[in-house]
Amino acid sequence: MKVFFHFSLNEFSNTFLVGPEDGGDAILIDPGKIDLELIDRIEKNRFSIAHVLITHRHETHTKGLGTLMKIYNPKVYAGSPGVFDFPVIQVNDRSIMDLSGITVESIQIPGHTLDSFVYKIGNVLFTGDVLFAGRIGKTSGVLEKALLLRGIKNRLLTLDERFLIFPGHGTISAIKIEKLFNQELIDAMSSDDLAQLSHPSVIT
């Protein structure tokens, strides 16, 4: 499996290209912007974009979808199909999808947005805006932050420490690195932010 990193100047977001060694149907994750450099990389590797995974609905991660649909007409997978202008396949938590021979596991971690998903392919986690190198996703309130932290704690930090993190923004990382050096995460975990979820007004 080949994984390529593409940095989009559109809101400084990352797009990832995952495809088989010998070319063929490939997956694009978070098409923030489709530019000639990305198209060139797709074509040079003899890929055809058959699937697009959206980590969450924000425009910086989806803006290139229109262009992509015109060129490759891929199947699009997202947690909130209703927000797009074309057919999108609903992704559910803990679903395991076989996308042209590449196994993708979806992990729903709400908080940054309600429809935030992490996609696990091999030993790589495409975390979108859930978890970055040195940061956690931005949230709009304490409950959203608690939801996000609970998801990170229970669904990501429990994975093998060598799982690689390919986030929606910033540098790539690994679970072990974030456990040791993500001070924002360490501080949040040790504070009472997580305790907000035990409040009786919160339906979980």
Added chain:
Amino acid sequence: MFKCVPCAVEGCRRYALEDMYTCLHHAENSNAVLKTLIANINDTHKHRDIVMTDVRLKDLDFSRIQLSTSDFARCVFENIDFTDARIHACFFDFCLFEGCTFTGSDARHSVVAGSKLLNCSFTDSLLIHTNFMGIDAQNCDFSSSDLYYSNFSSSHLVNVRFKDCNLKNADFRFTERDQVTFKYSNYEEASFS
């Protein structure tokens, strides 16, 4: 992308080397295996998806090597010349680099987090989106390098020079700094805690 396959020896927590069932420590004739690995890397061809963790390398010329999506975690690099190397999306986390030269290298999207860097030079390098989180760097020089969106958070920097660097969106939060200079760099565009 490289695969983290555990060493086949029961109880060993290291990962197997590329195209092998064991780590270097448990390989039969590990010296010969290491020589082969070095010879393979040292040729002028591009390399991808190499797994070569927990290895000690000393006094080698890796200038102009081309590596991508490879894993060199927990290695010791002593006096290695990476001048003009092209190292994309490679993992060098929790390594020791001593007296290494990366001048003119392109190490974009790579991960050096948790490593100790002693007397190393990263001058004139392209280090965009490079992860230096939690490093312990002493007597190192990053001058004239592009560190756009690089991450030095939670690191310990002593006598480190960032002279005339691009630091746009670089992350220096939670760092301990002693004798660190950012002269002529756009440090106001970086994040500091």
